[in-house]
Amino acid sequence: MTEEETTESTSSGPSRRAMIGTGAVASAIGIAGGFTAGRATAAEPTKGAPPSPFALRGAHQPGITTPVQDRLHFAAFDVTTTSRARLISLLKEWTLAAERLMDGGPAGPIGPVEGDYRLPPDDTGEAIGLPPSRLTLTFGFGPGLFVDDEGKDRFGLAGRRPEVLTDLPHFPGDQLDQARSRGDLCVQACADDPQVAVHAIRNLARIGFGTVSVRWSQLGFGRTSSTTAGQATPRNLFGFKDGTKNVLAEEAKALDEHVWVQPDDRGGDWLAGGSYLAVRRINMVIETWDRQGLGEQESLIGRTKDSGAPLSGGQEHDDPDFAMPGKDGPIVPKDSHVAVVHPDHNDGVRILRRGYNFVDGSTDLGTLDAGLFFLAYVRDPATQFVPMQNSMAKNDAMMEYLKFTGSALFAMPPGPAEGEYIGQPLFG
């Protein structure tokens, strides 16, 4: 049995509308009457609903090792207030809203159509009738929350910033758009339905007006990795399976070693049980890629396009044999993507990838503005992500088809304990 099976069965449970109404009877009447029925009991948004598949509270935040959903809306925020109290108050509000949203309820305590007729509703309503869709909300803190660009302590947190929580260095191949990079706070919303993910970000942004403002946001429409053994590895926009060697939820020891910050790590006093999230918006030069022969494409990746097996043979999940000779050098080329980023060539370092494909329409020249919105969770970005990215920039033949247009790093705190707000140990 996998966690995924459980969650898939619950995701087809009662709709949001039924949950915020009075349950089965009300929704049955609603269908019969041709309009939605049920007087809301706002204080009990989930009355009659099964428990949410994922919990916001606990040792770890959801949305990291939990099974990857198909859709993403990721938002980075600038904190606009100078008041620590206002910042904390927002985190408290976000915590409550996130719990309600993940349970399939409304963003606010009242609901989209239950409130005062003259007041703007405290939920925007586009998720009425939609199932919880396995929504996860995952929150993080960027370097800018601790110190500003001049190094000034913004909220009395400077002393608690782990040294590794700093802007990612410039990598070869970076053509970063500052308007798509960095951020003081981030929220990763993943769900099986894009409308549910967008609804969550939209409502959290609304709650944040006056305290934070959206710096950038990114929609992703297809997962490009698996985080549990039951999930098939999906394909990226090059048409290949990638991230096959991901750290999976079942590998408890590997998670502690490669993903979760440990109590003795820097910042472990507040970040233990959390992780770092490296974010890279990677544009793919799609049209040029498509003109490469199948053999060329496979040797750039180091895997077959069909099954995803390494070019050294076997099945997708078999380890590549980097020593196996081919006609001109190793059969898995040294500069192939899989060879460059494989743990064997990165001091055994592994990462938890959770990226999404994106297409933001087309460019002025009619080419797709598309690629991979790369999300990787690591225990230490300085030893896990930065060297791997540098190695990729230097050696990976695939780089010719990539442009890095956005970049950010966030510390993702552990899940809040009962009665706590997100990141509370940092402010304690």
Place this chain on the structure above:
Amino acid sequence: MNLRHLATGASLALLLPGLAACTSNSPTTGADGSDGKVTVTSSDDACEISSTEVPAGPVTFEVTNSGSKVTEFYLLGEDGLRIVGEVENIGPQLSRDLVVNVPAGTYSTACKPGMKGEGIRAGFTVTTSDTPVDAGDQANVEQAQTNYATYVKDQSDQLLTKTTEFVRLYEAGKDDEARDLYAKARVHWERIETVAESFGDLDPKMDAREADLEPGQKWTGWHRIEKDLWPQDAKDYTALTDAQRKTYGQDLLKNTTTLDSRIQKMTFTIDQIANGSRGLLEEVAKGKVTGEEEAWSHTDLWDFQANVDGAKVGYDGVRPVLVANGDKDLAKQLDTRFAELQKLLDQHKKGDGFVSYTDLTKAEVKDLSDAVNALSEPLSKLTAAVV
């Protein structure tokens, strides 16, 4: 903000509970009225009320239309004429709540299926209770209404005076002086913009931007003259002749005079004032912070400030009511956010006015936009909190 909000703001608390209910006669807790909840079922020929007696204090009438015609529900004073509270436009099979805060006394209720006639009436009694009904609010409300009307009339008066002078300068070809007065005159329009533009016949003639025009619509008003005074960004622009200047100038003056005479007769209810305050911030978000309003003169920040001025006056006027209603937190939040927005605007002051919109950096525009959003969210809750 839609103009209808200003014109037909509901005068009392009106709630929409879920899009409830075919289950029109579903038993509601306390439907005997003891907890201030009364269910009303209005059919095409009957008005069933769950209780005809409630204790003084807040009363919620949960009105369900079980008939086939649009209905209304009224709570009337002892004389059967004075409207204590009303809820209109309840469509068939829909429910609306009417919340009123009533002192002890004798009243009557009326359902009005089809929205015509006397309605189906019945007696209604409010008994004395421990919940005091604050009579002090009324004084605050009246004060706010009087003050706001005075403000609007004064601004309209100044608008007419300055427009008269502006048109004179423009027609006389004194372009520098006219340009100098342009934004200064428009400030008075922008301070009361939600009122000024509520006249659907005048607004398109006075304040239309070139981009707003429908095919075949003649472009007149402030922005037509603006383009003639600041033609440098316009492609292949032909300056207006003296005769054309006179035509456009006199047209603007005539419409401003008509506007002023209408405004001098206006009164405002408390919800209109609060809605107007919110509406002015929406004007800022829509046209000023984006630099679209003054496409040729780039005096958008003048308009921005004027919208904020008007919103602040409206808010300050209703603030005592807000506080008396017990919503000090909202008042505190609005005070802070008005101040924060003003502080940002002050950074762009130059002389007796503001720098050109084109002098703002992208980051400065984003900061202003953030501050407008920050204020607009709590401001959207003001109306419900003061009525």
